[in-house]
Amino acid sequence: xxxxxxxxxxxxxxxxxxxxxxxxxxxxxxxxxxxxxxxxxxxxxxxxxxxxxxxxxxxxxxxxxxxxxxxxxxxxxxxxxxxxxxxxxxxxxxxxxxxxxxxxxxxxxxxxxxxxxxxxxxxxxxxxxxxxxxxxxxxxxxxxxxxxxxxxxxxxxxxxxxxxxxxxxxxxxxxxxxxxxxxxxxxxxxxxxxxxxxxxxxxxxxxxxxxxxxxxxxxxxxxxxxxxxxxxxxxxxxxxxxxxxxxxxxxxxxxxxxxxxxxxxxxxxxxxxxxxxxxxxxxxxxxxxxxxxxxxxxxxxxxxxxxxxxxxxxxxxxxxxxxxxxxxxxxxxxxxxxxxxxxxxxxxxxxxxxxxxxxxxxxxxxxxxxxxxxxxxxxxxxxxxxxxxxxxxxxxxxxxxxxxxxxxxxxxxxxxxxxxxxxxxxxxxxxxxxxxxxxxxxxxxxxxxxxxxxxxxxxxxxxxxxxxxxxxxxxxxxxxxxxxxxxxxxxxxxxxxxxxxxxxxxxxxxxxxxxxxxxxxxxxxxxxxxxxxxxxxxxxxxxxxxxxx
Amino acid sequence: xxxxxxxxxxxxxxxxxxxxxxxxxxxxxxxxxxxxxxxxxxxxxxxxxxxxxxxxxxxxxxxxxxxxxxxxxxxxxxxxxxxxxxxxxxxxxxxxxxxxxxxxxxxxxxxxxxxxxxxxxxxxxxxxxxxxxxxxxxxxxxxxxxxxxxxxxxxxxxxxxxxxxxxxxxxxxxxxxxxxxxxxxxxxxxxxxxxxxxxxxxxxxxxxxxxxxxxxxxxxxxxxxxxxxxxxxxxxxxxxxxxxxxxxxxxxxxxxxxxxxxxxxxxxxxxxxxxxxxxxxxxxxxxxxxxxxxxxxxxxxxxxxxxxxxxxxxxxxxxxxxxxxxxxxxxxxxxxxxxxxxxxxxxxxxxxxxxxxxxxxxxxxxxxxxxxxxxxxxxxxxxxxxxxxxx
Numbered sequence: 001x002x003x004x005x006x007x008x009x010x011x012x013x014x015x016x017x018x019x020x021x022x023x024x025x026x027x028x029x030x031x032x033x034x035x036x037x038x039x040x041x042x043x044x045x046x047x048x049x050x051x052x053x054x055x056x057x058x059x060x061x062x063x064x065x066x067x068x069x070x071x072x073x074x075x076x077x078x079x080x081x082x083x084x085x086x087x088x089x090x091x092x093x094x095x096x097x098x099x100x101x102x103x104x105x106x107x108x109x110x111x112x113x114x115x116x117x118x119x120x121x122x123x124x125x126x127x128x129x130x131x132x133x134x135x136x137x138x139x140x141x142x143x144x145x146x147x148x149x150x151x152x153x154x155x156x157x158x159x160x161x162x163x164x165x166x167x168x169x170x171x172x173x174x175x176x177x178x179x180x181x182x183x184x185x186x187x188x189x190x191x192x193x194x195x196x197x198x199x200x201x202x203x204x205x206x207x208x209x210x211x212x213x214x215x216x217x218x219x220x221x222x223x224x225x226x227x228x229x230x231x232x233x234x235x236x237x238x239x240x241x242x243x244x245x246x247x248x249x250x251x252x253x254x255x256x257x258x259x260x261x262x263x264x265x266x267x268x269x270x271x272x273x274x275x276x277x278x279x280x281x282x283x284x285x286x287x288x289x290x291x292x293x294x295x296x297x298x299x300x301x302x303x304x305x306x307x308x309x310x311x312x313x314x315x316x317x318x319x320x321x322x323x324x325x326x327x328x329x330x331x332x333x334x335x336x337x338x339x340x341x342x343x344x345x346x347x348x349x350x351x352x353x354x355x356x357x358x359x360x361x362x363x364x365x366x367x368x369x370x371x372x373x374x375x376x377x378x379x380x381x382x383x384x385x386x387x388x389x390x391x392x393x394x395x396x397x398x399x400x401x402x403x404x405x406x407x408x409x410x411x412x413x414x415x416x417x418x419x420x421x422x423x424x425x426x427x428x429x430x431x432x433x434x435x436x437x438x439x440x441x442x443x444x445x446x447x448x449x450x451x452x453x454x455x456x457x458x459x460x461x462x463x464x465x466x467x468x469x470x471x472x473x474x475x476x477x478x479x480x481x482x483x484x485x486x487x488x489x490x491x492x493x494x495x496x497x498x499x500x501x502x503x504x505x506x507x508x509x510x511x512x513x514x515x516x517x518x519x520x521x522x523x524x525x526x527x528x529x530x531x532x533x534x535x536x537x538x539x540x541x542x543x544x545x546x547x548x549x
Numbered sequence: 550x551x552x553x554x555x556x557x558x559x560x561x562x563x564x565x566x567x568x569x570x571x572x573x574x575x576x577x578x579x580x581x582x583x584x585x586x587x588x589x590x591x592x593x594x595x596x597x598x599x600x601x602x603x604x605x606x607x608x609x610x611x612x613x614x615x616x617x618x619x620x621x622x623x624x625x626x627x628x629x630x631x632x633x634x635x636x637x638x639x640x641x642x643x644x645x646x647x648x649x650x651x652x653x654x655x656x657x658x659x660x661x662x663x664x665x666x667x668x669x670x671x672x673x674x675x676x677x678x679x680x681x682x683x684x685x686x687x688x689x690x691x692x693x694x695x696x697x698x699x700x701x702x703x704x705x706x707x708x709x710x711x712x713x714x715x716x717x718x719x720x721x722x723x724x725x726x727x728x729x730x731x732x733x734x735x736x737x738x739x740x741x742x743x744x745x746x747x748x749x750x751x752x753x754x755x756x757x758x759x760x761x762x763x764x765x766x767x768x769x770x771x772x773x774x775x776x777x778x779x780x781x782x783x784x785x786x787x788x789x790x791x792x793x794x795x796x797x798x799x800x801x802x803x804x805x806x807x808x809x810x811x812x813x814x815x816x817x818x819x820x821x822x823x824x825x826x827x828x829x830x831x832x833x834x835x836x837x838x839x840x841x842x843x844x845x846x847x848x849x850x851x852x853x854x855x856x857x858x859x860x861x862x863x864x865x866x867x868x869x870x871x872x873x874x875x876x877x878x879x880x881x882x883x884x885x886x887x888x889x890x891x892x893x894x895x896x897x898x899x900x901x902x903x904x905x906x907x908x909x910x911x912x913x914x915x916x917x918x919x920x921x922x923x924x925x926x927x928x929x930x931x932x933x934x935x936x937x938x939x940x
Contacts, residue, residue, distance in 0.1 A: 081786030094781030105856030110786030379746035382765040
């Protein structure tokens, strides 16, 4: 269905080709998972399938890519629209019309499909993806999962033989991601659509993949069944790491297979309590931040309802909950910059002074108490180079006296970022580090991170965990809102779950996320009823067991 | 929470269900023809009674047939705009009044600003007469009425659907407008987001520095977003090549250009009584023919279909017809004295309401019940939320 024949892609401004002599064949009806770190050419590979690379992005493509017998050299993306459907990361970016039904029909209108057929296909697609109730709704008022399903539906109506999905679930909460992925697997099984999917959150998709295309870097591509590729791949979901640690063969990729293999491991680990998932940090007894009855409402619709929250120094708190449950509103209200209808926030100062409400202080003083990194960190960046941004941060924080404070912080968070680089050219992880460094120059004791894991790969998430641990070790209180359960299992001491503006669960990570079948990390699901959360815990327990023997 | 016992109060502005007729949206072109015809009729008269009647008719039709969509809530802004137009007109007339005759009714005098000799002829300030104010007000009212006609069309017809009616040759233009319509609100959101985020950095939120801090991220965001949108549209088949050749494109351009020239000359000839006759209707007709030919030729290269095209049925004929009919009556000069349409202010007298033009304008109001009722707004149904499992 898709053939890459000796394909190399070279962009003008890069020394090395992004893809190098790639030979690849994807058969009809296969679901192929594309894995690799950020920047190894996953998007280029996917873009080459429908001719966006190089027709739209520029650069030079050597070799030949054919889809359903059509050479992309002679067919720009628009001429391949009836064969390949492309869905991007943020569905809102791709919407052309404003209601569900019109969006579904858009591609067909371009392909000049007769109105009667269009009517029929729209109805079919509405049913296939469970969108029938939403047909007249405006696209912007749908939830993230619904929007992503509409985006998939809007390319499906053209009856493409190939579906290309570039990180379709990275912005979604676990249940919305589940919704989208089950729709995709249904398409593969019922309609025989060929699917090429790239995803950072491998734990969500590995089990569905027939084949894995691995990009280890340097423009190379290896393919094979998941169980083989993941044996040596540079990135792997927790289930695979556990499989490697326990030397299971073949590697299980679904929770079901892993549980069947895990019985001996569970007896080996035995009833002893597992080693702690996180390095022992000392949580201070007195809270730094005390929030009482926080209410936030937009146009009289409450987003946060009378929430009480206390944050302690040295503790990393994960704030979870589905999209729109009020996580961001709560963080902004705590920082004092966002709206707050009622309630009080009291933040203690480092020198033991009288606790203050950040909202009643000037912006300069408020950020000395509470630092917030917003969901789109780039909103804070507007200068031409990293150096200018750092200088500006020093000026804003009045910390200029002792050399370059922001630079020192940045070097600790993410060493090796060049001064002259334009902030927009940094990777997602580096941008996050830069903005975090800017916020930390004000030395706030409470640090809030709004969805920092979005768009980060496993390596960048590992870095983030290291940074966050460092902040906690300095005695700061850290709050991270996220959808990523695996990240929470490794990074958080405490989990707060929100639903419809209320806190529905609040407690130590182990208790909150193990108890939930939806939120539990893979290791917990495999080893239940043993309360293990991370692969790291398992390897440590095994190592200690060896020593004890 | 509405309990089953309490019924939502029925307000006058609620669209009626239209009896046995199926609710549907009228073809946007029908509303536009109706409104433009009414505006044409308005251009004929200066009679404040007739003008107020037109505004009443517009108000009735808009309240009876508008939907709950965002664009349908804008009629009141057109009314405000109309008031502003009248006010500006009156103020200008009072300030730049060209004097007063002995027969005029003196109202008040503004201080006179002396103008240099070489600037004679235009006086600033001075006495203001009632006649001058009234004539300015009626003039302003006429323009305001035409504005309201356009406003009514914009309120009643979905602008995006109206753009889809554009001939194929203008399709790209239509898409550009549609996309910019949807990008504008996103841009506003993005400005708000960045503005809010600036407080986090304790950066200044006013002044030139702040402007840069807001404009740079917002523009970068908008640029990236539009690139992604362009890629998405491209991969979904937008702009698939038809059968256009370079030659046919050139001919299309030439036809359109000369057609437009013809239309302009024709409009000039029709409106200016001193222009030679040949410039009037003949030039207009020739221009129209050229334009249609150009659009036809240009449309041939586009291969595209429309999902759920709006039908043109009896209701559309009726609505467009009653609008056109009122324009024809006002221009026909039959059954009434043309002087009644533009009552003289010298001597000052109360204008009379000529029955035939009044009936014609009321006839245009029939669109309020001749058109089918609009579709009831789909309530934002609450999607069944899965309960949070983690406790």
